[in-house]
Amino acid sequence: MDPLRQDDFDSQACGSIAPKAKPCPRPKPGEAAGGCSFDGAQITLLPIMDAAHLVHGPIACAGNSWESRGALSSGPSLSQYGFATDLTDSDIIFGGEKKLKDSIDYIAGRFAPPAIFVYSTCVTALIGEDMDAVCKEAGDRIGIPVIPVNSPGFVGSKNLGNRLAGDALLQYVIGTGEPDPETALGVNLIGEYNIAGEMWDIEKLMNSAGIAVTSRITGDARYKEITWAHRARVNMVVCSRALLGLAKEMEARYGIPYFEGSFYGAKETTYSLRQMAYLMNDREMERRVDRLTEREEARLGQELRPYRKLLRGSGLYSIRGRQKLVRHLGPEGAGRSGRRRRDEQKHGG
Amino acid sequence: MISEEYPVAYCNTPSFVGSHITGYDAMIKGILSYLYTRSGIESKPGSGAESGEKLNVMLGFEPYTGNFAELRKILGAFDTKYTILGDHSGNYDSPATGEYEYYYGGTKLADVPQAANALATLSLQKYTLKKTQEYISVTWNQQLAALSTPLGIKGTDTLLDTISELTGLPIPAILTEERGRVVDALMDSHPYLHGKRVALVGDPDLLIGLIGFCLETGMEPVHIICSNGDVDFNEVKFKDEAESLLAASPYGTEATVHVGKDLWHMRSLLLNDKVDLAIGSSHLKFAAKDAEVPLVRVGFPIFDRHHMHRYPIIGYQGTLNLLSLIVNTILQQLDDHNSGFNFELVR
Numbered sequence: 001m002d003p004l005r006q007d008d009f010d011s012q013a014c015g016s017i018a019p020k021a022k023p024c025p026r027p028k029p030g031e032a033a034g035g036c037s038f039d040g041a042q043i044t045l046l047p048i049m050d051a052a053h054l055v056h057g058p059i060a061c062a063g064n065s066w067e068s069r070g071a072l073s074s075g076p077s078l079s080q081y082g083f084a085t086d087l088t089d090s091d092i093i094f095g096g097e098k099k100l101k102d103s104i105d106y107i108a109g110r111f112a113p114p115a116i117f118v119y120s121t122c123v124t125a126l127i128g129e130d131m132d133a134v135c136k137e138a139g140d141r142i143g144i145p146v147i148p149v150n151s152p153g154f155v156g157s158k159n160l161g162n163r164l165a166g167d168a169l170l171q172y173v174i175g176t177g178e179p180d181p182e183t184a185l186g187v188n189l190i191g192e193y194n195i196a197g198e199m200w201d202i203e204k205l206m207n208s209a210g211i212a213v214t215s216r217i218t219g220d221a222r223y224k225e226i227t228w229a230h231r232a233r234v235n236m237v238v239c240s241r242a243l244l245g246l247a248k249e250m251e252a253r254y255g256i257p258y259f260e261g262s263f264y265g266a267k268e269t270t271y272s273l274r275q276m277a278y279l280m281n282d283r284e285m286e287r288r289v290d291r292l293t294e295r296e297e298a299r300l301g302q303e304l305r306p307y308r309k310l311l312r313g314s315g316l317y318s319i320r321g322r323q324k325l326v327r328h329l330g331p332e333g334a335g336r337s338g339r340r341r342r343d344e345q346k347h348g349g
Numbered sequence: 350m351i352s353e354e355y356p357v358a359y360c361n362t363p364s365f366v367g368s369h370i371t372g373y374d375a376m377i378k379g380i381l382s383y384l385y386t387r388s389g390i391e392s393k394p395g396s397g398a399e400s401g402e403k404l405n406v407m408l409g410f411e412p413y414t415g416n417f418a419e420l421r422k423i424l425g426a427f428d429t430k431y432t433i434l435g436d437h438s439g440n441y442d443s444p445a446t447g448e449y450e451y452y453y454g455g456t457k458l459a460d461v462p463q464a465a466n467a468l469a470t471l472s473l474q475k476y477t478l479k480k481t482q483e484y485i486s487v488t489w490n491q492q493l494a495a496l497s498t499p500l501g502i503k504g505t506d507t508l509l510d511t512i513s514e515l516t517g518l519p520i521p522a523i524l525t526e527e528r529g530r531v532v533d534a535l536m537d538s539h540p541y542l543h544g545k546r547v548a549l550v551g552d553p554d555l556l557i558g559l560i561g562f563c564l565e566t567g568m569e570p571v572h573i574i575c576s577n578g579d580v581d582f583n584e585v586k587f588k589d590e591a592e593s594l595l596a597a598s599p600y601g602t603e604a605t606v607h608v609g610k611d612l613w614h615m616r617s618l619l620l621n622d623k624v625d626l627a628i629g630s631s632h633l634k635f636a637a638k639d640a641e642v643p644l645v646r647v648g649f650p651i652f653d654r655h656h657m658h659r660y661p662i663i664g665y666q667g668t669l670n671l672l673s674l675i676v677n678t679i680l681q682q683l684d685d686h687n688s689g690f691n692f693e694l695v696r
Binding site: 058087 | 363364365366
């Protein structure tokens with residue numbers, strides 16, 4: 001076997017296989033837990049708004065995590081229905097596979113969704129339910145993809161659940177569909193969940209630069225869109241902690257280049273837009289992006305000037321991922337809190 | 350590592366066996382039985398009078414810290430010694446003094462095995478505490494009186510009569526006076542309550558209390574949903590008791606009790622068969638809003654209003670609080686939805 005090049009592991013080197021961000025640290029005793037593997041898988045996939053999401057387990061798994069993401073939809077909201085098989089004592093004893101089959105049939109008959117995601121939970125994994133078999137049989141019979149997501153709570157942290165969800169997408173969804181011929185192929189947004197509608201603002205920005213969004217994984221997503229994600233020209237990984245593996249695999253399978261970026265702060269946004277245009281290999285688009293970012297940064301500078309004057313010299317306490325934004329404004333001694341921070345970005349900000 | 354002597358109680362509470370009341374019951378039984386067994390004390394019911402254990406009271410899954418306060422007031426008026434098994438109200442209602450304590454009030458561990466020597470145990474949630482009640486009457490061999498949440502005049506009368514019977518003490522005059530005042534208040538307000546059709550949602554014991562309260566004020570329960578009412582394996586059936594309560598009153602003729610149904614069911618009922626008022630937890634607000642029915646928040650959980658748990662809903666004072674809550678909601682409705690000529694200063 002050939003020895004791997006050293007710079008493959010150098011996270012600063014271009015195209016290295018070492019991810020820039022480390023996985024989220026395990027919560028220490030006493031810290032509020034970040035949810036389980038099931039929770040991680042569910043919040044990654046739940047923003048696929050027109051698909052049905054069925055939780056196979058006791059009601060508490062679905063009930064306690066319902067709507068915890070805050071991802072908004074511009075249209076269908078079937079994923080808001082908290083479908084669950086609500087296993088009770090006797091179901092645990094005698095097996096819940098029949099209930100699962102009946103639930104899938106009910107959902108297919110009443111809602112006719114483009115796909116049904118079925119999630120296992122701690123209890124169903126431990127009692128040995130053959131969820132994959134039930135899903136396959138149901139899918140073949142009803143003609144709708146029924147996708148098993150094997151991420152029961154005990155396998156690991158929320159972050160692991162995110163990755164397992166990404167694996168499920170790769171295995172069952174991406175590559176199973178083709179876009180309409182008129183669809184403009186552009187960028188996949190991976191790890192952007194449209195919390196509170198912020199993805200819509202980003203899309204507006206991208207549209208003014210003429211950059212099309214091919215698939216949203218998974219903010220305000222539609223199932224069909226994800227099936228043709230393999231036709232995009234660029235992958236942007238917005239949350240590196242979770243779905244970087246997805247982007248890497250798509251590069252290996254489909255040759256789609258990816259980059260890690262975010263939209264927190266002006267410099268980051270400029271960088272991300274520039275990267276999109278650069279990786280799309282489109283000079284005209286790069287010029288448009290340059291003009292757009294110049295314009296927007298100038299406008300932002302104008303609007304922030306009174307605040308810069310006000311905040312000069314004062315300390316600021318910021319939470320979670322907003323440090324870059326705070327540094328852009330300029331106060332010294334900005335304090336920081338929150339776990340799951342991203343690592344320092346090299347590109348200013 | 351903790352020492353061998355450190356008390357570690359085991360409580361079997363898997364999520365898929367029942368609802369929160371099942372878990373509470375299993376937990377309390379686990380703690381009481383563990384502490385009793387490890388103490389080595391042999392229960393001698395009735396022998397506790399010298400050491401001060403007269404009566405045990407179990408409130409059950411009780412989110413209202415005000416109910417604990419009201420119970421303590423009532424038992425204080427009777428002037429009897431009592432042990433609350435278990436008293437979680439202190440931790441939910443701790444004062445903000447600037448100092449941090451870990452435990453507030455509560456029931457002492459050492460009091461639990463001694464409680465086996467009390468004259469009797471009074472349970473205020475007979476459907477919640479099924480296993481614990483059985484444990485106490487069988488293992489402690491103690492007299493047990495099991496009621497549902499004592500709401501309303503009749504409910505409170507039953508509570509006081511039971512306490513009087515168990516302890517042998519007369520009902521104190523101060524409580525009888527309070528009863529008179531609340532009856533007076535009910536007389537003032539009942540015209541606005543009379544004939545109002547209500548939808549009720551809650552745990553079985555709370556619903557028994559609410560049904561009693563509605564019927565005695567002349568309100569007509571119509572849709573009653575109890576998603577965790579027992580349906581099998583139990584001698585004491587919630588549905589039977591609720592239905593016989595309703596059948597015994599002319600105001601209960603329109604009612605249907607739905608056991609094991611959820612709030613989707615209630616939403617359909619509210620939209621298809623309108624009522625004037627809904628009484629339930631915060632979860633009912635979505636269905637109530639869609640059906641344009643005002644919601645009076647009673648029960649658990651109440652997440653979207655403040656401080657409701659600080660006021661009792663049991664006892665005569667609790668009856669007054671419930672009454673005020675309901676009648677003022679109705680009066681607010683009259684003000685908000687009047688045709689112009691009925692916007693009165695005096696109601």
